[in-house]
Amino acid sequence: RISDEILKQVIDMYKKIRNTFRFMLGNVNDFSKADLISFEDLNHEDKYMMVKLNEVLKTCVQAYKDYDYKTVATTISNFMTNTLSAYYLDYTKDILYIEVKDGCERRGVQTVIYTALDTLTKIMAPILVHTTEEVWDFLNPNSTTIHLEAFPEVKDYSINEDVWVELFGLRTKVFKALEEARSEKVIGKSLEAKLNLVLPSALKAICDTELTKVAQWLTVSQCSITEGSELNIEVVKAQGTTCPRCWNMVEHVHTEDGLCDRCDAVLNSKGA
Numbered sequence: 001r002i003s004d005e006i007l008k009q010v011i012d013m014y015k016k017i018r019n020t021f022r023f024m025l026g027n028v029n030d031f032s033k034a035d036l037i038s039f040e041d042l043n044h045e046d047k048y049m050m051v052k053l054n055e056v057l058k059t060c061v062q063a064y065k066d067y068d069y070k071t072v073a074t075t076i077s078n079f080m081t082n083t084l085s086a087y088y089l090d091y092t093k094d095i096l097y098i099e100v101k102d103g104c105e106r107r108g109v110q111t112v113i114y115t116a117l118d119t120l121t122k123i124m125a126p127i128l129v130h131t132t133e134e135v136w137d138f139l140n141p142n143s144t145t146i147h148l149e150a151f152p153e154v155k156d157y158s159i160n161e162d163v164w165v166e167l168f169g170l171r172t173k174v175f176k177a178l179e180e181a182r183s184e185k186v187i188g189k190s191l192e193a194k195l196n197l198v199l200p201s202a203l204k205a206i207c208d209t210e211l212t213k214v215a216q217w218l219t220v221s222q223c224s225i226t227e228g229s230e231l232n233i234e235v236v237k238a239q240g241t242t243c244p245r246c247w248n249m250v251e252h253v254h255t256e257d258g259l260c261d262r263c264d265a266v267l268n269s270k271g272a
Contacts, residue, residue, distance in 0.1 A: 006069045013077040018131075020085045024113045027096050033112045034101075039157060044210040045217065046108045048164055049088050051157045052079065053116050058154045060123045069127060076124060084116065091219050098262070100248045100269050107214070114139075137175050163206045170203065174218050174233055181235035191247055193220040194238040196199055198228035214231050221249035 039050055056079045063071040075134045088218035099106040117139060125132040125146050127149045133151035174197075178190050187193045195218060197205065204227050207214055238249035243260035245267075250260040257264065 006073065009070060009073045013073045014128060015132060016077055017080040020080050020089070021117075021131075022101040022134060023089060024084075024117055025135065028110055028114045028117065028139075030101065031107075031114055033114075035107055035110065036114065037104070037108050037111045039155075042108050042111065042225070043105070043212050044159075045088075045212060046112050047157070047159055049112045050115065050155075052083055052161050053112075053119055054157050057119055057152060061151055061154065064126070064151075072123070072127065076120060080120070085097065088112070093215055093247075094216050094219075094246065098266065100266050122149055122151055123145060125149070131142060144162050151165050163210055165212060166203055166206055168225075170199075170207075170231075173231070177233045179222070186235060187237055190219045191242075192238055192249060193222050194222035194236050194249075195220050195224070196236065197223065197225045198230070198232035199225055200229065200231060201227050213269070 035239060037046060042050065056075055059070045059075050063069070063075070095106055095109050105162050119134065120142055121132045121139070123134045125136075129147070132146050136143070136149075174195065178187070178193060181187050181193065195215070204225060207225065211217050214225065215221065220238075239248045240251040241253050241258075242248070243250050243258070243263055245259055245263040248260060249263075257267075259267070
């Protein structure tokens with residue numbers, strides 16, 4: 001029998017994650033298992049998320065074996081609130097909403113979201129019975145109940161965790177600088193910002209290797225990076241015009257539709 005304390009924690013968890021679930025479900029509406037991209041073919045940002053999801057799965061499977069339902073609820077809630085919602089789903093909106101519908105970049109993000117839905121729904125099923133059944137019906141129409149499904153197998157994914165510690169350290173400092181720039185009225189929202197970053201050689205090499213688009217990952221419109229002896233972060237107002245589709249500040253727009261080069265290319269591609 002689940003104690004009242006654990007039951008309260010499960011209810012609190014549901015309140016925190018329900019909007020995240022809605023967002024995730026809405027963004028795999030045009031996605032199926034056939035569209036999944038293999039771990040090896042994902043970009044580094046998506047691989048990081050798959051590894052973190054795998055760690056959540058491993059923790060929860062062991063917690064169930066130990067009848068430790070509090071750890072299950074806490075682990076899932078923290079992952080969905082902090083890692084998924086506040087981090088990954090925040091900056092990947094620019095990919096989900098803007099990129100070519102069936103392009104590799106968008107399909108990579110959808111692979112992470114779909115896998116997260118499948119995994120989290122299964123490991124939450126014992127404690128969120130009805131909600132997980134509804135999610136499962138959406139993901140797998142005409143399938144049997146989720147409560148006949150087995151937990152996913154823990155994978156042997158691996159990444160270099162040290163480089164991501166460095167990257168998130170940089171991200172924290174950038175966000176602090178953006179907040180200070182907002183307070184000083186240099187910018188309003190973050191997409192009005194241009195970052196001028198001076199990075200030590202090792203950190204610059206990590207950014208070059210691990211990040212697909214640095215500005216997008218840092219949720220700003222523009223970012224220039226130069227190498228230097230010490231880290232320096234300068235936030236200035238981005239110059240140019242706001243694209244009405246992606247809301248990024250860009251230096252060039254097309255006169256016929258006012259769109260930036262990226263959005264114009266997407267809308268004129270066959271996969272848009």
